[in-house]
Amino acid sequence: MSNPDNVKEFFRTGVSQNHTISVTASSEKATTRASLSYRGQNGTVPNTDQKRYSAMLNTSIKLSKYLTYDLSTSYTRTQSDNLVGQGYGGNNPINSLFAWSGRQINMKSLEANWDQKDASGNYTYYNWNTNYHMNPYFTVNENTNSYKRDRVFGKTSLFYQPFEFLKFEGRAGLDYYNATAFERHYIDRSDYPKGGFKQTNQGNTELNLDFIASFNKTFGQFNITGMAGANYRDVSWDKTIFGANELTVPGVYTIANKNGDALTEMDHSHIRSNSVYASASVGWKNQLYADFSARNDWSSTIKEAFFYPSVSLSWIATESLPWLKGDGDILSFLKLRAGWAEIGNATNAYRNRAYYQLYTDGSFNGVAQIYKSTIYPNENLKPESIKSWEIGAEFGFLNDRLHFDVAYYNKSTSDQILNVTTPYSTGYSSMLINAGEIQNKGVEIQLSGDILQNKNGLNWTSTFNFSKDNSKVIELYPAMDLNTYGIGWTWGVATQAIEGQKWGSLVGTGFNRIQQEDVDKGLATKDQIGAIKVNSKGLAQTKSGVNFGNVTPDFMINWRNEFSIKNFNFGFLLDLRIGGDIWSQTMAHGYTAGTSVVTAEGGIRERSIVGGVDVMQDQKFVMQDASGNWVTNTIETDAYSWFKNDVSEYYTFDGSYLKLREAYISYALPKNWLVRTRYISAATVSLTGNNLALLWVHKSNKMRIDPETGGVSSDSRGIGFEQSSVPTSRSFGLKVNLTF
Template identity: 30%
Template structure:
């Protein structure tokens, strides 16, 4: 199919013939430099284009066209008469805002911002790609009010989670992504992990939207509320992110753009450790076999002897001299029998975790060519991303080919094609969660401070390569280098997404558009486990095939006209969505021969998991836009969806749902004479109803293939009772807002208040296991979401040579539960746990009156005034009743973006402030219990007196006195931070982060340079991402996600890998 699309575009280019066009150049009024990406529109026609990187454009216009309109962010819109001219050069006056700026709205329709009764926030190409991240979503953090981006915890290639206006659904809060009018998949497909202490742990292979290439993006528009997104029906309740890609050059000469970026990545923050005490327990340690044969060598706590005291102790890397004179290491336990280990100095290794990480390098190279021909333009782009992670053995390679064609064979026919092919892969993705497959299990949680990480780099025992690895403990842990280089989780993914569309101007006022788009992805994964792995003593191997395909075919019939003081624009359209997804997993946990990773090498029955789903949504929709004298605008929309996910084998009743919206915009400044300082004032309001569809087979159930029995295929039911009456979630929302601008647009203030009620939540309620199922899917529950968004855009300084623009994006949101199907209980939305232990679980539950994001856990008994209650021996008393211990939703978020330009110099930086919310840390819980973290450094010989009171009375009549009994430091820390009690391992998740920084210079080389007719622009910049943060959390980046089972969990940090600080150089060449 890739070859067919590409060949079609080449054919269309070849058959293009000559036709007259209007061309020209757009420059600035301040210094005469050219302006790229200016919208050029023939007024009252469908003819439109944008200027290229050199500010040039070429546009075919109908004979009836009289005016051209030029608009761009940062400039005042200008309209000029054509008057028979074929060359029009325009000078735009700079402004901080854009009163008539055209933005992309639902269905890819272009609208002027003044017409909209809802807020649409847009960021342009320069902001998206200023400091590029391997995951496209990370480029949006802090730049959009109400948009939250949280990065994954496994380095380059990790998934990032994005939400718009908080979380309102119990099941799905993912926004819809649209690229050039076509929906694309942003799902993350995890491996089907085993939550117990065996099997493959969770692995993050990345989210779908990360493969959108920033070098190909022209703009990103966010439809935040249901009113803005209502035309997407059952997919609209969580907002929509619309991505428009770049068009070709508007000049007939070949335009070439070359961009290269090189980043050096280092750990952003590492845990703070104590380095006074080493491996052992109760002050004693001696290594014999790492299996309990020595003194406390079964465990790896750091409650052992003091370090750096000259003490000689047998350790895993101490020498062993064999009878033949050969010297091996103490950990080479398979090579000696009864030979004594020579004790060596018991010293600290403060940098053992730092030395494990490497310096990462990411390079991103892009080459784009484009040109205009008589009837259109084209652009072809190739991008190569190669990243070596700070985590040893982890990498990401991604190559992207993007093509775009705009072709107008006749005055009334327009053809467009936008197609991207992406190949991405990695030799290794690190494992997540609690267990030996996550190297932080051995390095942070239970990594003794006496561990010399460099002694582990040679990770095979001599002569037993491929059979037995070398480590400091053989009971619970694997050598971290062995894990990263031998136990690999690789993948390779091919993806094609894009669309082909045609628009026919039937009459001057009537047009018909047809579009068909597809997102196709095919991925293979291989999970290899070497012999002697803690969870796979005889090795293991798994193959996963992950497939996804979505096809959207649609039409849109549009009529527009002007009747005196009124303008009317009416559209009727329809869409058919066909979606198919499948996952096939085959694995063995025993290999016959070491190092042969193939299912044919299985020494035990192969486990098989296979699931396939299909879904179809048929839709009809309509839009009516009415304007009055260019100051009052009314929009009415309606969409009806028929979803196969709501059908049953016996009926299609209940599959049809209608979603209406209405919005109005009033330009106050066009009607009322405001004080001179006001340059523009808009009031807006909207109301809408949208849906949130369910996954297939919730209404009728399905069979899942399982491991064969005696050679015969087996299948099982899903673990829930289907609900034939299931309905989609429904959100009814209203919002009001204002856009006020002052001092010739030097100051812009935009405010929005929204209030939404989401009902008919799709919930999986637990039921008695005696029913044969675990859950029942029902509709129920209501969530009220309220929030405010404030955008302040200011230009404090604007001269001929110097400009400072600063933007504040503020948002605050809360989602409160108004009702539940079980009014007297709590509903569990998610959890994060160690193995299968309910006593070591962080719960995310909701109850009536509570909020989404509430965190529940256990703690210790306290008095009414909050003092700990202790036993007479000084021990804390467990309170195993679940109680609310926090909420992960921030109180507010504020992004502060600044850009400075002086002649050819430019400087920009972005601060991202998140205030409030809580975070439970597994790193803290486990690292303190293990005696590794800095909190446990104070260990007085006389012990520690726990703060609290002792009950000297009775349970019915308590009499409390202050505790005076001391316990050993080891007892105190291990109990206070016990991982069974999450209350003492929670942090304030607030942070202030310097998200990105850039300083650069542009060389404008004149015409004739190197024989180039249009000269060349060279952009050079020093850039950085995640440069520093202010946070009360000492051990890790607070911007983290945990993975549990097959999904993300907010509000928990689960032994995460270090995030990165990136500093790099960027160069761009345009000619």
């Protein structure tokens, strides 16, 4: 029996709530604000949740004519009884739902019987598939992932101001968190067939100490502000993992219940840095400004100190040349600006020495194993360097009702710290080097206007933002003939930096296409270049190491509109992205398993098909005739064989989209209504919506996957990949603000 909405039936309506209460007290010498907040969420995946409790305190006390004391502190606890698993693991229910489950599955039956037990009291593991996947309801109810994190942030400053134009500050800041994650696997056919568990504890402490002197004084027509200071930074991080890959008794998650070696790992890092820094801004007659900054860092992770300065200049032309402005009916404001900056970056701890490490995957006759790092250290690592310059202009028209801001930037990143492969004959698998130069050029434009202005009627402000970035890998490491560098990898597909190309090429198994070489040999015609070759069975030929896409978007646009009329405010935001390719594991497995609608369109499962005619009609396919020449493909095959033919390029789509990102409407209660309450001075009721609609995607996105989902990694290694991600959800909120 068909259940066309069975995937949809698995999910539920998520509910979140936010509550905040704050109080403020002030006197002639002190001001204090305290707040408590709570946020609770029940996820769209059954039995998933997250809670957050926060407390904040800010106070400022004037101790004397010259001394002031500030204190800011906050505490946040984030906890969850179960977070949905990520990636292509057995504890991620999305894997079986999207990629491998058919529409014949009765989701209500799976939900009703996930905890079914036999006469002996053992789980029967009721499911539609007993080979690999678990019942998704068993996964979310029994194989849970709990999480708890406590975070404390505090900053305190003592100010001494002997003169109105001069101030000294001594500041101390502490950021500390401790997090515990606990994975439970009663049974997981793919990863933990005999059960298991893993507890991960992480702690991080960052201490910052600063002494800062600031200056602000006007000398005639010049205003000068400046700041100079020094910083000490100390960051400690530690991680401990323990658990078991097999359990003796199912469902007992203790080390004493392990079967075989325990899963253990301990790691830590400790980084210190010292810095001196200064900045100054000089303004002349409120029309010409020059800004300067400089910083020098000494890091425990890099041998040499690194210095990075910046300078910028801006000129308000309409102040210097009043005739440009006139009465403001046309040009009311003009500002020109230019800037140059250099930024230096250190690296992680313990990368410039050869350290020994513990082997964490087991022991030898009960004895722990220690090995020397297989990465050759580089004691002479230099800091990464980022140099950039920017020019821009701001315009105001029609008495500042229309604003236009444009900027062009050029950024060069060099001396990146890369881990490159070396021959095993060296005794190491890789080494750290300073290499690579990547250039980014781009433009950013903002256009905003007060289209309607009416004190007693409708007001409308519209803002349009456009951004475009062009990257190019100038070089990697010519001395080692290195012209390709891996950024990320999953399922045989890599994102790479390739010399001479844009950053973020997608490389993997692609279609074997007609090349100029085939034309030169007289085997193909010029108009066939790019056509996909098929074999004698009518299946697309493949080729390894094909560069079939790039993850970088061509450009991005957002358009915000805000309206108000009397006590009502409402608005919306649209986001548009054009370009940026994505390789999808959901698409790959959905095609292979036949669960994607693409595999059944036009009744192709019930008849013979021809590449380029019945499938992939937007591509040309060619076959070889008896003479070995390439001609239009007419070889028939079947849908099962076609979609089982694994080609990574086939599962890549253009990540373009148009989204209704947010919308809201709010109403401020009239003051005369609130007078009667005696205690409430202001009240606003708002209805908000976020991520409301995926209005359009590129035609290559056959499964209409949200291009903003990920699932591989949250850093640059995950850009351009989609892997069994929980579908993004739209949210609606009701917000009430009361001021007493």
